Amino acid sequence: MNVYWGDIHNHCGITYGFGSLENAIRRAKSQLDFAAFTGHAMWPDMYEKTPETEFVVNFHEKGFQKLKEHWEEVRKTVAEANSPEFVTFQGYEIHSREYGDHHLLSINDELPLVYRTSPAELVRDCGKNVIAIPHHIGYTPGYRGIDWSKYRGDISPVVEVFSKHGCSMSEDADYPYYHNMGPRDTRNLVDEGLRRGNRFGFVASTDHHAGFPGSYGDGLAAVVAEERTRESLWNAILARRTYAVTGDKILCEFKVNDSWMGSEITAKKRHICAKVETEGTLNKIILYKNLRPYYIVNGEIFQEANKEGCYKIRIEMGWGKSDLFRWNGSVQAENGEIIDYRTYFRGISVLAPSASESYDENEINNIETYSCLTDDGEFEWRCDTVGNKSTLHPSTSSVVIKVQGDLSTRLNFQINGKSYSATIEELLAYGYTNHMEYYHSHAFKIYKAIPESRYLFQIDINDCDPENDCDFYHLEVAQNNRQWAFVSPIYVERR
């Protein structure tokens, strides 16, 4: 089994988002294994048009019409982008005050665009291989949040628990809702859905509105599957072999009695196994049983750095002004090897059209997102960043490399003409920062190295105390950089 990364809910200019579909596909391919390109399609119980609602009603109606007129070519472009390296899904979105917003997801390239009043009717009438995923579920009931009394596991095996809107896990979860659609409501969160006995898995996606699927920090879906094909990924989603991450590609393996996350099993004795590989320093791992913390790994517990083996180093770049800035970087290792890397690129952030902001509708996020590990073992990347939205809303991009070697392994960095060289031993003690100009400048940071003794974790415990007819276990991982993973529950019946 492998972990594949995707974004199955995001928007571009095919409806009322921005940026071309072709560009969205290029951005997705540059850092993901799979993606859907969701068109806003309908809002059966939309508000009446009044002077107050006019802007909102108009941009929705215009967007829905645009998708309708171009549906054939949208579907065709998405179908043609599907390949062994990058899997695409079809889909579109229904807004609903009554049921909450859902996006359809399908592996059927003939997915019809039909208009109905509920997600269940859409799934019923769209043919085979279609599901409806509830998203931003935490909004006020009747204001496009979920209604758990109407939730149906048969059409919605997974629920989106994190996106640009914020985190929907629980009242106290990091990343509360701060979009203009309002705060999250206790009645409509993931923990309440589970408390009511519903069974579902977790995914995240960006809900980006400017054609940058996979934009860092806005949410990704992790799918545990045998291979990167539509059928394999689809079957894994139906089996809820999924988890949600906020951005960093945290690797999680979670099993009870050898059954994967998302499973339903029967057992009195439960052997619970989890393996986690973080991308940053660990804050905590919490194993929950029936929503109560059952076992905790505390990131503060000191682990000696390994003197040889693997190390992760993050390079973050951005800052500066609001205009696009091009980064050109490379790293090369002496007495060691760069064996893997991840990119965390993000472009210009847009969550919804706004009466007070305007964008270059077509060219937005037509930016650089290049990365490559060459045959000589050199890691190269190029990306474009814009200045941070505020001091608390970063727009930086980063890359993380995994280096195999020992304390004497030397890394030579070249970033926009600036050189830096340090051994792993030095990088375990100090990071490094540099600026492109003297003042208010674009800048980059090389983080302290994280040794594998501080990014690999394991839980291996037994639980022989059934509490309810069905107990459920789920896992949450928090890094100190506020990147999280939310791993789908395993449902264990007593008999």
Ligand SMILES: [Zn+2]
């Ligand atoms: Zn959406």
